[in-house]
Amino acid sequence: MTDFPWLTTIGAVPLVGSVLVAALPRRREMLAKQLAMAFSLVTLGLVVAMSLSFEATSRAQFQFAEVHEWIPQFGVSYALGVDGIALVLIALAAVLTPVCILASWHDADGGKRSVGIYFALLLMLETFMIGVFAATDVFLFYVFFEAMLVPMYFIIGSYGGPQRSYAAVKFLLYSLFGGLLMLVAVIGLFVVSDGGPQAFLFQNLLALDFSTNTERLLFVGFFVAFAIKAPLWPVHTWLPDAAAECPPGGAVLLVGVLDKVGTFGMIRLCLPLFPDASRWAAPVVITLSVIGIIYGALLAIGQTDIKRLIAYTSVSHFGFIALGVFAMTTQGQSGSSLYMVNHGFSTAALFLIAGFMISRRGSRLIADFGGVARVAPMLAGTFLVTGLSSLALPGLSSFVSEFLVLVGTFSRYQAAAVIGTAGIILASLYILLLYQRTMTGEPNEGTSRLRDLNSREAWVVAPLLAVIIALGFYPKPLLDVINPAVERTMQQIGQTDPAPVVPAAERSAK
């Protein structure tokens, strides 16, 4: 069974589904939806089956590895494989896609655009997301990294809100700019590599020694692309526009999974390939992350548009993730990896529930809501739970990861950790204020007839809430998978955790 090409199969299933759904005649909308749902569920099933045979303690860095020659002239192979971090992110994508498809059941209805194409694009996006997490060849990673843009661009541009065209182009240009910088770095990496038909394999690149300057330049090329993708402050401005204009299902995949490619790229490519340059850049990245945490939170507090608010909370959370990655401690990186998953689920739930609410009221403005808890208690309740997860309430999933990140950062960058912690306080402000303004009080004219969640919507929210609560109480299964991968990364960058310092006063007292 070990020879079975798990990853290729998992990537191919949604792609086949995408082609089939797109090829359906325009009138068969229901069939298109059911087919898309079926294909995404099959993919999820395959991912679950693969995860069961994943061995956390394995010595090989990448499991389920496949390596085939692709373009030997450029040193490019078709190489896939997963470590713990990649596995949990693939699982995240595989869970969120069917959830999004179910949540978007009626999003494309009634418009002039084809319904089938929307679902075909979602499935195509799933293929590329799985590909980018599974690629162990840097060139292949780049190909998926860029290819992801195309379906996302059309999802925003064709099915988005009133400003969709502007948002789609802004999204595409930011991403293309980053992608092209990364392309220069990829080409540069090829030129300084040993060449040969497998030059771009991650394992072969690890062995390279660069001159200081080369390494720093290459690092910057990759890092800027990832920082735009993640996005980190100050290159985050595309995210609120894109997320606000995107249909809710697309926004979930955009913020929940697509953006994780940025932080995943940092931990998978930037740190191991360019360890010295990463250490050189760490203070800058830490500073940017801390600014992002505070800045994103402050802007979230000031938003009047619900979707933009959620997008800004993500800017703040991505600050935490980058902070943990570049703190270069085991706890920090484990926390960040876990945070990627947790943030995926809690933001997905926030976006989807907010999306249900917005589609009922027909407005994205906070001021148009009020008293929703009276008329739609289930909607308000689930929204509160996910909101509390987003502000890292103990017992809900984000708490574990945020705590790990801050502890991991504190042992090396105390000031950054202290300021970052203030982000948690701001987080409770933006979430609770949002809840207070929209859900509590007397229902107004627009909200007094709001329907509560119907059964389809409840089915969308239920699995997400279940995951949020389960991982909040018992994150061990995920951490068991993530930790070996993080330890390996720490070895590759030649970094050890700083020894805990016992305060002098305590020592003398003994």
Next chain:
Amino acid sequence: MSHLATLASPLAATAFTTPTIEYTQLMPMLIVLGVAVLGVLVEAFMARPMRHEVQLVLALGGLVAGFVSVVGLAGTVNVAAEGAVAIDGPTLFLQGTILLLAIPGLLLCAERQLDNGGPFASAGSSTPGSQHERTLTVMGVTQTEVFPLYMFAVGGMLLFPAANDLLTMFVALEVLSLPLYLLCGLARRRRLLSQEASLKYFLLGSFSSAFFLYGVALLYGFAGTVRLSGIAEAVSANPSADPLLLIGTGLVAVGLLFKVGAAPFHSWTPDVYQGAPTPVTAFMAACTKVAAFGALLRVFYVGLGGLAWDWHPMMWAVAILTMVVGSVIALTQTDIKRMLAYSSIAHAGFILTGLVATGARDATSGEVLGVSSVLFYLLAYGFSTIGAFGVVTLVRDAAGEATHLSAWAGLGRRSPLVAGVFALFLLGFAGIPLTSGFTAKFAVFSAAIAGGATPLAIVGVVMSAVAAFFYVRVIVVMFFSEPAPEGPSVAVPSVLTTVAIALGAAVTVMLGVLPSQVLDLAGQASQFVR
């Protein structure tokens, strides 16, 4: 006196040796030019109703036979025809490319379903707007003289990259240019614009030919020969840079850079591309570029390779300027054909970054990266560009092709397939992975970095981003805008245009997904015979 004696001695020699001509090695050119001559005879002796079919079959047959004979010659390395023609890897690869590209180009030219009587004026001699013209139009007369003209142009293009001495190269330049000047002026619609394009192209083309010829004369003055290998020897024998050599190099470069459409010699491109009949634009954009880059490679690698340090700064400047001018000015264009013209200028700049990498060689195979990357890029770009112009011929309103960008609004809604294919070509031009454009850009930029021209590659990548903006803008217009109520419709073409566009799309995807074989071929074909 001694001078006179040396001059007189060849004349005094009485015995005349017949030159040996390797006919088999010249076969591709002979076939194509022979078909062109046959085409003239068909025009003279065959009844009008029959001509179109006969000419089309003849020309297609000629191109296919030419391609077969190129394939048959694969691996040949020889200087043929008493040193006038070099048959080597780059020659054969480029000849094969030109012949392959000429086939879809020809199919576009032969399309008669889109416009009653085809894309060409019924008679070039009829005055635009005259009664004579109207009569011919009503009769639906088809212009068939374009076929022999087309084949003559292809013949010149085949010789251009193969020419091993500068005079042969000049002859090839004229053979390929003169039919093109005529073809540009033969559009059926908007004839004055077309004739203006033709005249502009002719005048500027003649200037550039004169520059080229003057440069050849100066190089002859320096080296005492027009043979490229002779010039190379003279260059290595005279390490100090002779003004004759430098000025001659510059002037020859002007002539060749004009043909590839590099800045600052690009100003003809937008007007000519816009005015010429779209099938001819497609043919020029693809095939002329291939031939001219082939000649440029041969002159600068074989003849002036020893002078690389002196011409590198010039080529750097031209490459950067070309990329910047092409990409930036394209941003402001509102006409699809003009936008594609500026995009072709930008692509000429990208190709030049590969050409500059003279020193880059693959350590194991000895492949000359500068040459192989340019060869691959030309093939990839050629097919995408023919396909893209093919799509342009389909979007029509009552006045003919609707080339204004605003007319394309909402095309994706009305004809998703056509808009989707055009989007594919645009993404290819923009260099998105899994399209041929990406592989090609990767090839030239990695050659440039390996050849020590990292700044060029960085400018290239930045300009790719700028270029992506205007390609994306067209996609936005096609897919995200509301269709105009009185907008143009997408005409249903005959099988000819369909095949041409499908071929372009297939190659664009194929060279993006599985480029390995063609890259290998280009790598093997990267050695010039000296």
